[in-house]
Amino acid sequence: MVEKRKPIPVKEAVDRVMKRAAHVKSESVPLEEAYGRILAEPVIASHPVPPFDRSPYDGFAVRSVDTKGASGESRITFTVMDHIGAGTISSHTLGEREAVRIMTGAPLPAGADAIVMLEQTVIDGQTFTIRKPFAPMENVSPKGEDAKEGEVIVEAGAFIQPGVIAVLATFGYTNVQVATRPIVGLLATGTELLEVNEPLEPGKIRNSNGPMIAAQLKRMGIDCRLLGTLPDDEDACFNMVKEAIHECDAVITTGGVSVGDFDYLPSVYKRLGAEVLFNKVMMRPGSVTTVAHVNDTFLFGLSGNPSACFVGFELFTRPALISMMGNDKPYLPYTKAVLTADFAKANPFNRFIRAIYESTPKGSFIEPAGFNKSNSVTSIARGNAFIVLPGGTRGFQKGDEVDVLLIGKEEGVESWMLN
Template sequence: MEKNLTGPSKFNRTAVSVSEAQALIVPYINKSLIETIPLIEAHGRTLAEDVTSPHPYPFFRRSVMDGFAIHSDDTLSCSKDESVWLEVVDEIPCGFTSSVPVGRGQAARIMTGAHVPDETDAVVMLEMTENKIEDGRTYIRLQQVVTSGTNVTPIGFELDEGELILQGGRQILAGEMSVLATFGIHHVNVYRRPTVAIFATGTELLELEDPLQPGKIRNSNSYMLASQVREAGGEPIMLGSIMDDLALARLKVEEALEKYDLVVTSGGVSVGDYDIMGDLVRQDDVTMLFNKVSMRPGSVTTAAVKGGKLLFALSGNPGACFVGFELFVGPAIRKMMGVNNPYLPEWTAVLGTDYNRRNSFTRFVRARLDIREGMLYALPANIDESGVMVTIKDSDCLIVIPPETEGIKAGEQVKIIKLQGNRMW
């Protein structure tokens, strides 16, 4: 039986810092299974193994520009006063090789990217030549020395055979797709997307299609969490809402933990009489990692382990639920998929307006980014209460306000956490 790390009372809570909470989660994050998928389906997925080049690239010498492939030694006597005439014996478009040997005193017309004949060692650009036709033969005139290797990309210029091109744990985006396709890697081994079960708790919750009723609210957190799960790379499984019934909640959470890789709930983690998740994670067969974090919003954010799988119980307040996911659940999902650095990037920005609120805990303030005269500014949301949801849509970062701060004036530098999502940044 797994040991419970806290006492039996829901009031017995010891706050840990955000970094401590993140560290407590890490040992229980299990990497997802590996699957092989076609390259065309790999965008956004995470490589599960290193990829090395199966051949050098380029694997043939190619011309840097339109011109003529020549023997550089033929130009050694060139000067403004002395010209060299070379006979053009072939034309080489892209995708073709020379049809005849190009001997000394000869040249081949060649296009950008085309295969440079093996016997030649340089390409002279078209604009450096003049041409004439005599007896049905074409000649070009050169008046300056061309060195060996000029305008020729050598074999393996970008990558040698066997060289590491992509490291396991790297997300596959447009550049990675290009590299993999270049080397003919048509299937890739990636981590399977973790399945994430999503519950909301509370008798007060309505489904989206339900008409409004006094004292009830719609279950919007589940839809927000589903979007966050997708952005983190997971596959959300919407399991609706659970009434304030501990036995029912326990049954549904246990079923979800058996079937899916991760479970996330919103609501029911405070200290009220009906906060069922707070009670559930203190039961004897659950290992509670933490149930209080020194952060605002979302100090009641809770994480536990049952049967080797993680359970995150987030605040029912939308602002706190959103922040709790970004700091803890999102990184866990990305780490399950083998992402090398699963945490959101931290930047430095200039505070755009005064922030006068004092904090006993570290506060993560929703904000939007702006560029003014080449400087990055962070503008705090006008309303940043944990129960406020409307400003979430306008935020692309979190300003990190240290505890015991009397206030920060506009113009001071602040640390920000860049949020995921397809915003302007």
């Protein structure tokens, strides 16, 4: 008899997974290796930025009080007493109508409280004249204007992008406390699978899901433990999965989750005492995607069909792993775009169609990336987004605006915005 499964909505499935995503530990890494990791602690300003009153221009540091009354008719003359570049401190304290020639980035000398830009002067040897008064702190980047000492600059949980690296460097973080990366194991199932280096045989295909998932993980900065192929035997499957969950935070399997005669995973989950969060989702492709959870380890049972496998990973595995690292933007970015092709068929379930998204000043457009059955592999290679057609809708026409999820952003977004 074929087991009857009760499908649940995609959003409900996403929520069930995310509720189980417990945080991993943290570790310290050198700044040079911190790009792409998730901050385990906030970045705190260890000093004000800039750390001193700073000249943002090439010019002359003056006392604003000496500039009072300057005009085109009544120019005021200053005498240059010193000349400093960035990184240099002038030992001179400004007296009346004295100035220090100063370059961008240098600290104001003692007594100075304004910067006259070079182009605001007429220079004559060691003197120059100005023709307008300057207010206190005019043309000055005051100490602390960018950041105050003790201020939280970046919150814990943030993705470490290049700008975060810049503030870490500014504040002298030679080492950074980041979330450890979840340990993810990968088990393929399917007696039809050949390795990439094997010649094709009748009835067989090469395992493309394994390398694909390894790359999906690598895109997130996560290495994948290749744990081999599950044998065509339920007891052996059980033992391999049991061993995998001991060493991994998440075990991904491809194939074997359906209700076919050789799909052993459902009974393996049962024997492991795993809680099956769902085993049928109202979506195409990937409706058989199963997620289970046991001893703090996720079991992601993805479809063996390439397109379905890809969708299952991006919708469930990716956000769970990101959330485990403490990041609060685990979801694929949402946008809208205008369809450039008809989708005549009705959609009983949510459909995720691999597609090519383009945004231009004339609008945002999306077209299917080719052949889009669940077993397609070529359309995965061509797309950069999913068209999402909600379940319960009739067909869509060219020109209709549709929901889109973008694939391949280094950072995600905070919430799942679809049903």
